[in-house]
Amino acid sequence: MPLRTLVLLVVVTVLALFTALNWSAFMAPTTLSLAFMTVQAPLGLIMLGVTAILATLFLLYVVYIQTAVIVDARRTARDLHAQRELADQAEASRFTVLQTLLETRLQKLEEGLVAAQARSDDEFRSSLERATNTLAAYIGEAGDRIERRIADRGPTPA
DSSP states (O other): OOHHHHHHHHHHHHHHHHHHHTHHHHHOEEEEEOSSOEEEEEHHHHHHHHHHHHHHHHHHHHHHHHHHHHHHHHHHHHHHHHHHHHHHHHHHHHHHHHHHHHHHHHHHHHHHHHHHHHHHHHHHHHHHHHHHHHHHHHHHHHHHHHHHHHHHHOOOOO
16 A cells, blocks of 8 residues: 555544543534624534535545546557557668669669679680680681691602
8 A cells, every 4th residue: 555545544534532521622513704604504514514525526636637637648548559560661661762772773773793604705706706816816827837838848858
């Protein structure tokens, strides 16, 4: 039990005990002035009634404040939950956009890589063909020189 509740309970118990012990004084009639007339009434009982009414009003006020706080807390929690879902959806949307962007760029990169590979293969084939032609030309030229030298020497004795 919280300390405030315990203190309030002790105060109410002491007040009830005080009232019970002094009930005859509470019920003693007294002349009371109401500004425009005078009345004979028990002042203790009137003051006890006013205290009870004020305590009831205070209790109702506390219940009203607590209810307002609970309603506000629930509304805030609901709003927070809605905002969290909205943020999660936005984050998921950003992830989807990012994934699409990455896939598009990866596809373009792969296409560029394939095109570069094809260009590289074409260049390699072209270079290989040129080198082959050049080598064939050199071999043909070397063969012609050899044949000319052999022809210039004449037949070789056996």
